[in-house]
Amino acid sequence: MLPVLACAVCPTCLGAWAQALSALGVGFVITEAQHLALLVVAVSVTLFVSIRRHARSRRKGPLALSLAGSVGLVASHLLGEIEALAWASIVILVAASIWQHRALPSPARPAEQAAA
Secondary structure (H helix, E strand, O other), rough: HHHHHHHHHHHHHHHHHHHHHHHOOOOOOHHHHHHHHHHHHHHHHHHHHHHHHHHHOOOOOHHHHHHHHHHHHHHHHOOOOHHHHHHHHHHHHHHHHHHHHHHOOOOOHHHHHOOE
């Protein structure tokens, strides 16, 4: 549950949340150019974080989900704000975030370090 809550305020997901709120009718007062810039920044940060986490965990699944979700968000924007695609992409990004969090190597506990 904590990764989902962290995702709600994470700068990586702000573009996705802005689009989700916009799909619900709670749009922000921004121009189309500002919306596109926010989307590009959010997708770029999402991919950067996903690639860094992939480098730590070496698991390709979460990275592939992040790529799919990011492509879906961009496609939904470019194809005329397709809400179903936007929502599916947001769900995919949240699932990727949770999977990435679970895929990260856990730090060794103090008792395990002392035994080693």
